[in-house]
Amino acid sequence: MPAHILGSARLEDSLLSAGATIAGTVIRSIIGPGCVVETGATVTDSILFDEVHVEEGATIHRSIIDEKVTIGKQATVGVGLLDKKDLTMIGMKVKIPEGANILAGERIKPEESKD
Numbered sequence: 064m065p066a067h068i069l070g071s072a073r074l075e076d077s078l079l080s081a082g083a084t085i086a087g088t089v090i091r092s093i094i095g096p097g098c099v100v101e102t103g104a105t106v107t108d109s110i111l112f113d114e115v116h117v118e119e120g121a122t123i124h125r126s127i128i129d130e131k132v133t134i135g136k137q138a139t140v141g142v143g144l145l146d147k148k149d150l151t152m153i154g155m156k157v158k159i160p161e162g163a164n165i166l167a168g169e170r171i172k173p174e175e176s177k178d
Contacts, residue, residue: 135161
C-alpha cells in the first residue's frame with residue numbers, strides 16, 4: 064500500500080513509509096507505516112514509528128515517537144524550555160491528550176498517559 068499525500072500536505076526532506084497518510088506538514092522527518100498526520104499538524108526533525116496518529120493542529124519537534132501513539136489535537140511535543148537540544152521520547156501506545164504540552168527532553172514511558 065503506497066503512502067497517501069493529500070492536497071493540504073507539505074513535505075520537505077522526509078521519508079514516508081508505505082501506508083502513511085499525510086495531510087499536514089512534515090519536515091526533515093521519518094514517518095513509519097500506517098502513520099497519520101492530520102491537516103494543520105506539523106512534524107519536524109522527528110521519527111514516528113508504526114501507526115502513530117498526529118491529530119489536527121498538533122506539533123511535534125525533535126522527538127522519537129514509538130508505535131501506536133496518539134498525539135491529541137493542538138498538543139505540542141518537544142517544544143518548550145526544558146532543554147531545546149534534547150530529544151523528546153514517547154513510549155508505545157501512549158495517548159497524549161488534546162492541548163497537552165510535552166516539553167523538549169521529556170520522556171514518557173510506554174502506556175503512561177500525560178495530562
